[in-house]
Amino acid sequence: MAAPRVRDLLEEAILEGELKPGERLRAEALAQRFGTSRTPVREALLQLEAQGLVDVEPNRGAVVRTFDRDDLFDLYQLRALLEPRAAALAAPRIGDGDIERLAGLCEAEDQMVANEAFHRIILEAAGSPRLLDAMRAATGIPRTFRSVFWHDERQRDESLMCHRRLVAAFTARDAQLAEAVMRMHILGAIAFLEEQWPSH
Amino acid sequence: MAAPRVRDLLEEAILEGELKPGERLRAEALAQRFGTSRTPVREALLQLEAQGLVDVEPNRGAVVRTFDRDDLFDLYQLRALLEPRAAALAAPRIGDGDIERLAGLCEAEDQMVANEAFHRIILEAAGSPRLLDAMRAATGIPRTFRSVFWHDERQRDESLMCHRRLVAAFTARDAQLAEAVMRMHILGAIAFLEEQWPSH
DNA sequence: CGGCGTGGTTTCGTATGCAAGATGGCGGCA
DNA sequence: TGCCGCCATCTTGCATACGAAACCACGCCG
CATH class of the missing domain: 1.10.10.10 (Winged helix-like DNA-binding domain superfamily/Winged helix DNA-binding domain)
Known part of the structure; x- marks a missing residue:
């Protein structure tokens, strides 16, 4: 093999x-x-x-590798830095086909699986190999640690809303909007984590 | 071996x-x-x-790996994203010993060698393992490609000024200032690259 | 009774052999 | 003359063997 x-x-x-x-x-x-x-x-x-x-x-x-609370926050704060940039870079470059795929993923049954593909498409559309390398090297984590998000309906709804808004931003080629939505999306996830798993 | x-x-x-x-x-x-x-x-x-x-x-x-102009800019734009964050995170955490070492490196003979150590100390002081991973995976490059900076006196002076200002910001535990100086430092390098190596 | 040393066992780290895939050059054919 | 295909050679990819370091458990000594 x-x-x-x-x-x-x-x-x-x-x-x-x-x-x-x-x-x-x-x-x-x-x-x-x-x-x-x-x-x-x-x-x-x-x-x-x-x-x-x-x-x-x-x-x-x-x-x-073991992951604790600090690791998880560290990782998401890095995502909060990298992914908005990726969204901003992707906005003017992303192809219509990719935008359609993103829209399709918003309608997918399994939002948890679709979410991964959604973010990956954007990262690749950013056209920054180094940014991709940075993400690959630093944001891998067992899916269990993310599943907490998908058990809360409010969080699911908010996530879906952000994804739809991102599709709209890409359609309009609005880099600033895409960046802002993505930042909110990730920071929102961090805030949710903070609620679910307070530091003390 | x-x-x-x-x-x-x-x-x-x-x-x-x-x-x-x-x-x-x-x-x-x-x-x-x-x-x-x-x-x-x-x-x-x-x-x-x-x-x-x-x-x-x-x-x-x-x-x-081969590096072309686009790669170089891609890399520095990623640094412009990651290193200011590292500086902001480091400001409240960095130890007095590290600050002294940073100050010492400003006086070093070989600024080109000192520069690497300077940035590494800050990255490590940030206390974000994931950020370090991201930097390691995405910002390695042969030193030749950086040597261009050290052949220009204005660029050398500006770099040294930024380093001194960073030391001051860390001494004052001023995260915002440290972040801003670092951002200027890297963006300044990108601007210099743009001068030396225009896109057309 | 507890800590420390010691032997056997497990697991890793490195060297080496062999097979499969790539490389390069030569000869044949158009 | 120019291009294509084939064979010799080189290089990689994987398996296996062997030496070395770590682990564990037992027993000894304090």
Whole structure:
């Protein structure tokens, strides 16, 4: 089996929560699971470390990175910085096809899955490779930690509203509006987190 | 020889410009150079790929990433986003020892070397692991591309002024000022780049 | 009874061999 | 003469083997 594939499967298993934060990742076990030797597994683990999903300690092995409250806020505050910029950059460049896809995702059944695609389309439309690199390296997290958002109806509604407003902003090629809406969208998520998970 | 060491040596060779952009990185040759086998070299190359310093194409090997004008501007615009935030976060947290080190670096002989340490201290003082990850993954570049700054006296003076002003802002624990100065510092660099290397 | 050292076991880190894919140059054919 | 395809060679990707470091548990000594 190919190594890039091992990387993707591992990433998915971690994001999906099948491999839980703190869980040890023994190379031999993973190799058996994927039907390969340890070599591709090691390479995948190193790449996922750069992606912030696993911690690799020399001579001690790899564990799924643990996420605490501070981590989560740190991550979302970074998103609150990067994604509004991405939205502003995307506004004048994004293609009509992408805008239609964004609109389609607003109507999707599973908003939780659609949300990921929605944000990714915008990030890619921004046309800033470095911004994408920064996001990839710093904003990966198991989906469980985001699921809290989708259990609250008000938050779901607000999120959907922001997405629709973003589509409108892109249609109008309004960079300022897109940036502002995205900022509100992420800061709103942070505020919601703060409510759900106060610091004390 | 240890693998993390190979990674560091390779990184340094690329940043230093010894391995030039576009140059092919054959695993066997690098292994001999470092006195190891290809295994640690492969792992180092994968890590450097995540860091944006090399491109690895499956079955075709690794090359030092090439940087063009657009890349450079993209990178500096990302820095213009991340570093002011880092400065703002650092202001209330940074220790007196770090402030003294920053002040010391303003007096250093080799401003070009001191500059790197200066910015790194601030990034680390920000206390945002994710922000650090984002910077590591997206702002690496051979030093040659920055050397242009240090050949212009006005730019050197302005840079030094910003650094001193940052030290003052940190001493006063003034987050807003630190953020503004840092933003000016990076945007000034972009403006200088624009002068030196106009788009047409 | 508790802390420390020690041996066996597990797991990692590196080297090496081999097979598959890419590269480059030569010869044939139009 | 110019272009295409094929074969020799090089390079990568993966598996496997071996040495080294960490882990664990037992027993010894204080």
